[in-house]
Amino acid sequence: MTLNTVAVVGAGTMGSSIALAVAMSELPVVLKDVDSKAVDNGIERIERMIASLVRKGLSEEVAKKRRALIKTTTDVKDIAHASIAIEVVPEKLPIKEAVLSELDAHLNPDAIIATNTSSLPISQLARFTKRPHKVVGLHFFNPAHLMKLVEVIPGLDTDEATVVAVMDFARHLGKLPVRVEECASFLVNRLLGRYMNESLFCLQEGLGQVEDIDRAVCDYVMPVGPFTLRDMNGLDIGLAVARFNFQEYGDRFAVPDILETMVAKNWLGQKSGRGFYIYDPETKKKAGINPDLAAVFKAGNSNGTIQAQRLFLPMINEAFLALQERICKPEDLDPALKAGLGMRKGPLELAADMGLDNCLGQLEELFAKHGERFRPAPLLKRHVFAGHKKVI
Ligand SMILES: NC(=O)c1ccc[n+]([C@@H]2O[C@H](COP(=O)([O-])OP(=O)(O)OC[C@H]3O[C@@H](n4cnc5c(N)ncnc54)[C@H](O)[C@@H]3O)[C@@H](O)[C@H]2O)c1
CATH class of the missing domain: 3.40.50.720 (NAD(P)-binding Rossmann-like Domain)
Known part of the structure; x- marks a missing residue:
């Protein structure tokens, strides 16, 4: 051309x-x-x-x-x-x-x-x-x-x-x-969706507080935490995306209740002045945690400390499902996630760091406890059976 x-x-x-x-x-x-x-x-x-x-x-x-x-x-x-x-x-x-x-x-x-x-x-x-x-x-x-x-x-x-x-x-x-081959949400937003949902499930299950989780994933690989990001993008937009992914992919993309509840309360993030955090009406800057958040989900008062890896397991699993569907070339996957989301390491690199067998073990345990969200991708299993330490 x-x-x-x-x-x-x-x-x-x-x-x-x-x-x-x-x-x-x-x-x-x-x-x-x-x-x-x-x-x-x-x-x-x-x-x-x-x-x-x-x-x-x-x-x-x-x-x-x-x-x-x-x-x-x-x-x-x-x-x-x-x-x-x-x-x-x-x-x-x-x-x-x-x-x-x-x-x-x-x-x-x-x-x-x-x-x-x-x-x-x-x-x-x-x-x-x-x-x-x-x-x-x-x-x-x-x-x-x-x-x-x-x-x-x-x-x-x-x-x-x-x-x-x-x-x-x-x-x-x-x-x-x-x-990227045609699939709902394409590659990067599809994988992002799994991680964003998991951050909410972690909150619902009391594995950490909003600030703990935001800080933990930033220390791990992300430029910005999932709750800060949700507040920036708007929870109403996030809910529409979550519902769309659920409709297209089914139960592993189940929509966390807390998202529905918060949108119903008009806690939409920065644009409404209140989401996971509250925002100064003048400067629009973060002014602390939303004090009413703990009342909308039971586990909100837990002192649990999040292990950042937990949020990335569904994303890693989704990466293997996408590779299985040949949505992109394996060598393109991490560079796409890094360039699209500003991650310091891509999901395949994270999986290799954790150990593919360890990832599979954790997914199996969580699958037994929570069901579909963690059903291990067959391609991940095959890599483990083959004794591979990494994908590329
Ligand atoms: N906002 C994002 O972060 C983002 C990221 C990636 C992709 N997208 C996609 O990009 C597209 C646009 O999103 P946006 O956020 O820029 O929307 P927007 O609402 O900010 O802008 C859309 C523009 O299109 C104009 N428009 C409407 N009908 C038109 C017509 N017949 N001819 C010419 N212009 C027309 C509107 O006047 C408006 O200026 C959507 O498909 C969206 O899904 C958005």
Whole structure:
């Protein structure tokens, strides 16, 4: 694919930072939204992100040149010449359908249509166009201009040339593209979901307090604890994701009660001023633990001290299930999790550190006690039977 102009359709949270990522790679980009207000909001966001890059050392001159590469429009005809259009509109099937079919009607027949969807099946979205072989998932992480990982997800009808072209495009942006086969939540968020749920089960079972658990996983491998992260992302969003994963994968993704209870109480995290922590209404900074939390689940007063490894066992097990399904290449799995979540070690490395046989032993014990959440992945068992000490 010869890259001329890139079109980004949707100038919201993700679209604006994807447009900036494209401009930072010195490619011209046209950012489209429904009306001038939405476009202006996107541009304001981009200018704030550029100002932050300048504060961190980007020269004013380069910043100006990159900003000049971003044009805006509300008219699809202005992006008709783009070689790739990235759809970044809200996660609602009818909106995606309208946008994808409009792009298909106006773009050159050989142009690629990429979608940044986080959960909708690429194979289904591709059917909204007459070029399903040219439609591909291109899943950026927030904020897209800073995060290295991009998951590249072919649908059933995507051709290999399209996959190769978008992998090259992502590399041009300075990203780490990882090919991921189509599955619910794709690779990184699927594995993240198991760990996020487990943090809540640990809390419910009294294995640790909010701050203990957040601190323990940060000391272990994470840049931020699961409860701080939930408060940042919004518990309502977290609940929707947890329900979706449960619907797609079944009992091992059971939704912890505490999440339902907290959302029903409107404890949504930073945005409502109260989640696992409470937030100062002025500064929005953490101002301690939510004092009412202990009342919503019985084990809340326990003095248990968490073993960080416990939270990662379901994630490690899910990694083996994903490898068994050939969702990604084994050598891509840890780099994807590290780049997508900022983990210092990936799940396969953690499993090797713990000992694969030890992981299996712990999973079997927990499976006997808690059921489906811990049913050991057959591929993990096979590695243990084979006497392997690590996967790659
Ligand atoms: N927010 C995240 O952290 C994140 C991360 C990865 C992927 N995603 C995915 O990215 C997509 C966008 O998410 P977001 O958080 O940026 O949403 P958002 O609501 O912030 O932005 C969506 C934008 O699309 C615009 N839009 C709506 N209809 C349009 C149309 N017909 N033509 C052009 N623009 C249109 C809206 O006006 C809005 O500006 C979703 O599919 C989401 O699942 C989001």
